Amino acid sequence: MTGTVQGVGFRPFVYSLAARLGLSGFVGNDSEGVFAEVEGAPAAVEEFLAALERDAPPLARIDRVVSKIMQPNDGAGFTIAPSAPGAQRTALVSADSATCADCLAELGDPADRRYAYPFINCTNCGPRFTIVTDVPYDRPNTTMAGFAMCERCAAEYHDPADRRFHAQPVCCPACGPRLSLRAPDGGPLAAGDPLAAAAALLRGGRVLAVKGLGGYHLAVDARNEEAAAALRARKHREDKPFAVMAADLAAARRLCEVDEAAAGLLTSPRRPIVLMPRRPGTVAAAVAPGNRQLGVMLPYTPLHHLLLEAAAGPIVLTSGNISDEPIAYRDEDAFAQLRGIADAFLTHDRPIHIRTDDSVVRAWGGVAGSEPAGRGVAGSEPAGRGVAGSEPAERGRAMLIRRSRGHAPEPVIVRARFPRPVLACGAELKNTFCLAKDDRAFVSHHIGDLENAATLRSFTEGIEHFGRLFGIEPQVVAYDLHPEYLSTKYALDLDLDSCGVQHHHAHIAACLADNGHAGPVIGVAFDGTGYGTDGTLWGGEFLIADLAGFQRAGHLAPVPMPGGAAAIRQPWRMAAAYLRAAFPGGPPPGLDVVKRNARNWAAVTSLAGRGVNAPLSSSAGRLFDAVAALLSVRDTINYEGQAAVELEQLADPAETGTYRAAVSGQWPFRIQGADLVRAVSHALAEGTPAPVIAARFHSGIAALIEEGCVLARERHGLGTVALSGGVFQNLLVTERAAARLEARGFRVLMHSRVPCNDGGISLGQAVVAGARDRALRP
Numbered sequence: 089m090t091g092t093v094q095g096v097g098f099r100p101f102v103y104s105l106a107a108r109l110g111l112s113g114f115v116g117n118d119s120e121g122v123f124a125e126v127e128g129a130p131a132a133v134e135e136f137l138a139a140l141e142r143d144a145p146p147l148a149r150i151d152r153v154v155s156k157i158m159q160p161n162d163g164a165g166f167t168i169a170p171s172a173p174g175a176q177r178t179a180l181v182s183a184d185s186a187t188c189a190d191c192l193a194e195l196g197d198p199a200d201r202r203y204a205y206p207f208i209n210c211t212n213c214g215p216r217f218t219i220v221t222d223v224p225y226d227r228p229n230t231t232m233a234g235f236a237m238c239e240r241c242a243a244e245y246h247d248p249a250d251r252r253f254h255a256q257p258v259c260c261p262a263c264g265p266r267l268s269l270r271a272p273d274g275g276p277l278a279a280g281d282p283l284a285a286a287a288a289l290l291r292g293g294r295v296l297a298v299k300g301l302g303g304y305h306l307a308v309d310a311r312n313e314e315a316a317a318a319l320r321a322r323k324h325r326e327d328k329p330f331a332v333m334a335a336d337l338a339a340a341r342r343l344c345e346v347d348e349a350a351a352g353l354l355t356s357p358r359r360p361i362v363l364m365p366r367r368p369g370t371v372a373a374a375v376a377p378g379n380r381q382l383g384v385m386l387p388y389t390p391l392h393h394l395l396l397e398a399a400a401g402p403i404v405l406t407s408g409n410i411s412d413e414p415i416a417y418r419d420e421d422a423f424a425q426l427r428g429i430a431d432a433f434l435t436h437d438r439p440i441h442i443r444t445d446d447s448v449v450r451a452w453g454g455v456a457g458s459e460p461a462g463r464g465v466a467g468s469e470p471a472g473r474g475v476a477g478s479e480p481a482e483r484g485r486a487m488l489i490r491r492s493r494g495h496a497p498e499p500v501i502v503r504a505r506f507p508r509p510v511l512a513c514g515a516e517l518k519n520t521f522c523l524a525k526d527d528r529a530f531v532s533h534h535i536g537d538l539e540n541a542a543t544l545r546s547f548t549e550g551i552e553h554f555g556r557l558f559g560i561e562p563q564v565v566a567y568d569l570h571p572e573y574l575s576t577k578y579a580l581d582l583d584l585d586s587c588g589v590q591h592h593h594a595h596i597a598a599c600l601a602d603n604g605h606a607g608p609v610i611g612v613a614f615d616g617t618g619y620g621t622d623g624t625l626w627g628g629e630f631l632i633a634d635l636a637g638f639q640r641a642g643h644l645a646p647v648p649m650p651g652g653a654a655a656i657r658q659p660w661r662m663a664a665a666y667l668r669a670a671f672p673g674g675p676p677p678g679l680d681v682v683k684r685n686a687r688n689w690a691a692v693t694s695l696a697g698r699g700v701n702a703p704l705s706s707s708a709g710r711l712f713d714a715v716a717a718l719l720s721v722r723d724t725i726n727y728e729g730q731a732a733v734e735l736e737q738l739a740d741p742a743e744t745g746t747y748r749a750a751v752s753g754q755w756p757f758r759i760q761g762a763d764l765v766r767a768v769s770h771a772l773a774e775g776t777p778a779p780v781i782a783a784r785f786h787s788g789i790a791a792l793i794e795e796g797c798v799l800a801r802e803r804h805g806l807g808t809v810a811l812s813g814g815v816f817q818n819l820l821v822t823e824r825a826a827a828r829l830e831a832r833g834f835r836v837l838m839h840s841r842v843p844c845n846d847g848g849i850s851l852g853q854a855v856v857a858g859a860r861d862r863a864l865r866p
């Protein structure tokens with residue numbers, strides 16, 4: 089058995105399975121995974137093989153089972169064989185996993201020796217990736233190295249029949265980490281129970297820093313208006329929503345409309361933040377200002393369970409960082425950075441080795457059973473089976489917005505092997521990197537926006553750590569074509585064979601890898617921005633693509649971005665540029681966006697007209713920005729994608745009307761996004777309600793995607809479409825586009841293992857580099 093099969097209770101599982109079936113033989117760990125020999129009645133052996141995959145322990149992710157028939161040797165009994173010495177281990181470190189039901193029961197049992205102990209864990213749950221310092225995955229190579237097991241813990245650790253057999257972080261109040269409550273200067277605060285004192289601070293409206301699994305969070309009582317506002321002010325975070333932790337599913341249902349798919353995600357061992365429609369008036373307005381959605385997660389460590397119980401209500405739990413820096417995870421950094429924000433620190437003495445943010449997902453499709461308990465779609469399926477990922481029956485699953493804690497470092501298994509090990513450096517925003525070797529692509533945890541020294545350090549340290557953990561020394565480095573990205577500069581400084589990958593090609597390649605597909609397909613890559621091969625900014629692209637290459641089949645007609653980067657921060661500038669394109673004779677009178685920005689309107693329109701400091705872009709994201717400004721959703725943004733997020737929320741989901749955009753030119757074709765802006769302007773003038781206009785605009789995007797794909801099919805005869813790029817985080821667009829395409833007979837590939845946004849770029853770069861390498865060295 090290969091995959092994530094060590095340190096997850098696999099040998100005891102095999103041991104008890106063999107015992108139950110009356111089989112003799114042995115099981116052990118070797119360099120690649122777990123091996124076993126079993127002997128007994130044919131039916132029992134058959135059942136053994138079936139149960140291996142079917143009933144595997146919750147944290148195990150089996151990539152492959154290989155079996156062969158051997159001569160019986162009439163052995164008796166079943167044993168766990170000692171690990172083969174000397175062999176270099178390549179078995180995989182598992183992701184961190186939420187506290188299991190058994191541990192939770194012990195946590196709440198006054199008779200248990202780990203009653204109310206905030207670090208309880210077992211083979212089926214607890215910290216993994218965040219505490220591993222090196223391979224092999226043994227206690228000395230974790231941040232638990234400094235804690236010597238007491239006699240009782242050691243007995244459990246060595247007993248194959250025990251739930252804690254070889255659970256590396258096993259500990260108890262007698263021998264394990266301890267909680268403490270500290271003042272911002274690091275001095276001790278509470279003489280009594282730190283947890284009760286911390287909860288009292290929360291109830292009293294104070295800001296608490298809490299050391300979690302992958303870093304420090306900042307917490308306040310989610311219902312306390314003043315506390316939430318204070319946290320927002322101290323963090324200098326204007327609008328970006330805070331996530332909330334609720335005690336359990338019932339508590340989450342009081343905050344949001346939780347459908348079955350969302351409930352499955354909330355309670356999965358990955359425990360992501362799940363974005364859901366919020367119920368009004370249940371949390372303070374400052375938690376998610378102007379947002380109809382709320383990101384909610386359930387407790388995933390024993391500490392969280394205890395804190396939520398003591399706090400007696402939902403709490404804000406947002407990354408402990410200042411402005412754009414990565415989340416603080418070392419104690420000394422956390423105190424230094426968060427001193428001015430937190431009133432107290434609830435911390436402990438188990439070090440975090442690698443920072444890992446919370447994962448963020450949207451549930452969609454509304455069908456139950458998005459993830460079978462404990463087993464993710466991601467990474468666990470052999471290549472090829474994942475092809476079914478876009479079948480309608482499989483909808484009702486997680487759309488990954490940020491893939492991090494609970495997912496990393498699970499690899500994506502790819503269909504075609506990498507001839508040489510690859511490092512892919514990702515893009516800029518929402519950066520991840522990817523290290524790939526053989527048939528495995530290890531997409532990193534979320535690194536963040538690669539725009540400052542602290543994030544760059546996190547990026548380079550992460551690459552070194554992954555290389556060590558998985559024994560990958562890259563020989564090829566893949567990078568984005570944008571010359572100014574820090575990831576590009578880093579890649580080109582390495583003394584490796586380099587492979588530049590166009591941004592939108594990487595998106596489509598990531599979607600192909602995500603679906604175990606090799607192409608060619610019609611790739612629709614819609615996002616905010618990416619460097620094109622012609623030096624302009626792309627982002628509304630129809631590509632004919634396979635893993636190795638692509639050609640541009642069509643795109644949104646380019647529009648100037650007046651002021652360059654300023655046009656990204658100020659969507660009203662895109663409204664000005666698009667109105668100029670839609671109405672060469674001047675926009676219709678009475679548009680609110682013109683009135684609101686009257687002072688600078690003429691100057692900005694003129695910038696667009698002269699093409700001075702106004703780079704051309706075919707970005708779909710900028711078209712969303714223009715319409716958001718036109719509909720008075722917002723003129724300026726405070727976080728990336730804000731205007732589009734709010735435009736989606738404005739749209740009336742019941743409205744079925746559609747605006748149409750014309751297609752012009754020969755090849756590559758051009759779609760006139762300005763037609764949609766003209767339709768929006770006319771509808772505004774006629775007094776059509778904004779939610780109706782927003783919905784028709786979304787349908788218009790879906791319709792132009794359909795039209796572009798039909799054109800591409802007529803010319804190239806391809807019947808499969810891959811949808812990728814940040815625009816497809818928008819459920820209204822994705823669902824409507826997929827429905828239209830399927831109605832026209834297309835097979836539609838979408839993401840499920842990595843995000844459609846730039847967090848998935850590194851996977852795409854890696855598989856492109858692999859494909860080009862295969863072409864060079866057949």
Ligand SMILES: [Zn+2]
Pocket residue numbers: 187188189190191192209210211212213214
């Ligand atoms: Zn457990």
Ligand SMILES: [Zn+2]
Pocket residue numbers: 237238239240241242259260261262263264
């Ligand atoms: Zn102990």
